Amino acid sequence: MNSVLSVMNAVKSFGSTKALDDASFELRQGEWLALLGPNGAGKTTIVRSIAGRVRLDSGKIMLLGAQLNGARDLVRRKLGIVPQEIALYPRLTAQENLRCFGELVGLNGAALDERVKWALDFTALSDRANDPIQTFSGGMKRRLNLVCAVLDRPPVLLLDEPTVGVDPQSRQRIWEMLETLRRDGASLLLTTHQLDEAQQICDRIVVIDRGKVVADGTLDELVRKTIGSRRQVSITLSNGETMRSAVSDIGEELSKMLSEAGSSGRTVTDVHIESPTLQAVFIHLTGRELRE
Amino acid sequence: MISTIMKISLLNMKRDKVALRLTFVLPIIFFSIFAMIFGASDRNTRDNRIKVVVADLDRTDLSQRFITSMQKQKALEVSAAADRESAHKQVHEGKFPVAIVIESGFSARNNVELIYDAANPIAQNAVSGLLQASAMMMMAPALKPLMTSLVHVQSTDVRAGETPTQQRSMIAYYAAGIGVMFLLFSMSGAGGALIEEQESGTLERVLGTNATMSRLLAGKWLFLSAVGVVQLTIMFVWAAVVFHMDFFTVQRLSGFAAMALITAPTAAGFGLVLATACRTRQQLNGTASIIILIMSALGGSMVPRVIMPKFMETTSLFTINGWALDGFLKVFWYDDPHRTVLQSLMGLLPQLAMLSAFTVVFLATARTLARRWESI
Numbered sequence: 001m002n003s004v005l006s007v008m009n010a011v012k013s014f015g016s017t018k019a020l021d022d023a024s025f026e027l028r029q030g031e032w033l034a035l036l037g038p039n040g041a042g043k044t045t046i047v048r049s050i051a052g053r054v055r056l057d058s059g060k061i062m063l064l065g066a067q068l069n070g071a072r073d074l075v076r077r078k079l080g081i082v083p084q085e086i087a088l089y090p091r092l093t094a095q096e097n098l099r100c101f102g103e104l105v106g107l108n109g110a111a112l113d114e115r116v117k118w119a120l121d122f123t124a125l126s127d128r129a130n131d132p133i134q135t136f137s138g139g140m141k142r143r144l145n146l147v148c149a150v151l152d153r154p155p156v157l158l159l160d161e162p163t164v165g166v167d168p169q170s171r172q173r174i175w176e177m178l179e180t181l182r183r184d185g186a187s188l189l190l191t192t193h194q195l196d197e198a199q200q201i202c203d204r205i206v207v208i209d210r211g212k213v214v215a216d217g218t219l220d221e222l223v224r225k226t227i228g229s230r231r232q233v234s235i236t237l238s239n240g241e242t243m244r245s246a247v248s249d250i251g252e253e254l255s256k257m258l259s260e261a262g263s264s265g266r267t268v269t270d271v272h273i274e275s276p277t278l279q280a281v282f283i284h285l286t287g288r289e290l291r292e
Numbered sequence: 293m294i295s296t297i298m299k300i301s302l303l304n305m306k307r308d309k310v311a312l313r314l315t316f317v318l319p320i321i322f323f324s325i326f327a328m329i330f331g332a333s334d335r336n337t338r339d340n341r342i343k344v345v346v347a348d349l350d351r352t353d354l355s356q357r358f359i360t361s362m363q364k365q366k367a368l369e370v371s372a373a374a375d376r377e378s379a380h381k382q383v384h385e386g387k388f389p390v391a392i393v394i395e396s397g398f399s400a401r402n403n404v405e406l407i408y409d410a411a412n413p414i415a416q417n418a419v420s421g422l423l424q425a426s427a428m429m430m431m432a433p434a435l436k437p438l439m440t441s442l443v444h445v446q447s448t449d450v451r452a453g454e455t456p457t458q459q460r461s462m463i464a465y466y467a468a469g470i471g472v473m474f475l476l477f478s479m480s481g482a483g484g485a486l487i488e489e490q491e492s493g494t495l496e497r498v499l500g501t502n503a504t505m506s507r508l509l510a511g512k513w514l515f516l517s518a519v520g521v522v523q524l525t526i527m528f529v530w531a532a533v534v535f536h537m538d539f540f541t542v543q544r545l546s547g548f549a550a551m552a553l554i555t556a557p558t559a560a561g562f563g564l565v566l567a568t569a570c571r572t573r574q575q576l577n578g579t580a581s582i583i584i585l586i587m588s589a590l591g592g593s594m595v596p597r598v599i600m601p602k603f604m605e606t607t608s609l610f611t612i613n614g615w616a617l618d619g620f621l622k623v624f625w626y627d628d629p630h631r632t633v634l635q636s637l638m639g640l641l642p643q644l645a646m647l648s649a650f651t652v653v654f655l656a657t658a659r660t661l662a663r664r665w666e667s668i
Binding site for chain 2: 006051052053054055076079081083084085086087088089090104105106147149
């Protein structure tokens, strides 16, 4: 797959604090990439660098083959940015917000009307189009926050914690919206603390810590490189005892464990197989130490 | 429990520097300003002297001695005028608050005319008293044969005899003073929307579109300017309709339009400077209150500048209120009905130029301060 966005050897310091320390990764065409890291790891600095709000001390960022640093027009035309905050005008209605942001990205006339209608349908907010968004629920605001960034169909989408603070139903709806955008050809880079969701949805994962990229790959690759791909099998017996074992070949080793339990004369009451999780990989890579 | 609540409040207050200044420093500053204005009533320093223009129609030794006696008064700064018309004109134009006309026959009747401008009620009374003091000085033994009694003062309002459409009222002063002060408050409040947008992330999102920071500030400034013009217009129309301030003449409407179209953008620029300088809405509100109240007190929105000591009048030249009020008062108080509209507008040039200069400085400052929101 072609790379649509590349961060190359990015270095950025704020005073004596090194926010980015030679960080490099890429987002490929049509890919859904999760950028993970503990608080203060440098995620926001990377996102803001890509958005053109932070100037790198050294290194470069390439977007669709062109160098981004300082190229405002390129960011505006090719990159949709969904900020973590609800970056909308609360006293304006959903429709007014959409029209304003549409005009600000250069849409007008019939094209603007068409995109506003599409956005209202896409977010399932058509029936609330004329209500001020300060009356909306958190999930409704989040959906509108997202769609305002894709009015001009940017090929690359940058999402900073797009589902923070919303209920499971709204979260599911947002993931569906993002999946639709991806099917339509967009490449997505998102930061999130929802590791389970990143594990389920994203094609690839980049873990950043202390300004450095400490892991980059699919979940399977990360698991293999870090905690290993062995699954944890727990078999509970009728007498309350539990047999535990880490296994590489689940088909072969599970049947062995069950035979062993059967030969001991006890009945198996429960079997639990735990696959390696992104959470475990993340803790392995970044440690248990609290970050401020 | 109560002590804990008090402790929390104290810690909060200690860390809110703006609230501290509002609570403890602003009252002291305000008190000092008003103490300097009204406490300087003894007028015994060079800076506080009342400027008086004297026309000597008697031209006798006695009238000359009376003028000399006036010049010896520490509270007066005496200038000469060739005749009554010249003295009257200079008071009418606001160059002097009071004129003294020593009438012919002064040697026999001790009669003088005091021409005053009602814009400065203090000067009229103070000078009237000082004329008697000058006469008393002349009644010293050596001069007694010449001056045998107190002077007979006939007071004349410089605007007496003007037609109703030419008459002034203090309503014009208050409309200008209060109008400009609240213009500054509303502009700084409206400018605060920029801080709200920054806090909500909307500003960053907008800057990610076609809108550059310069365009964003220009849009906000133009909008605030338009709001300011409407606000001033409502204030003056209200004063005209409800309080019968003379407003609907070509000369005054054109003068008002010129002043409003320049003052509102200046206030809008000031609002943007505050918004770009402050980090939070709370900080903006506190800072705006302090600066605007001080500027309004010094600039004449609360007390006419004509009764201020000299150094405070000079200080007011650094305020928006000072220049804006000067302009509005030229339109509504010191205007000469015999002038053409163009001549009246030309008379406003110093105020319009200075307010425009303020605007340029404010916009440049706001643009510079807003760089912190662009990229780091």
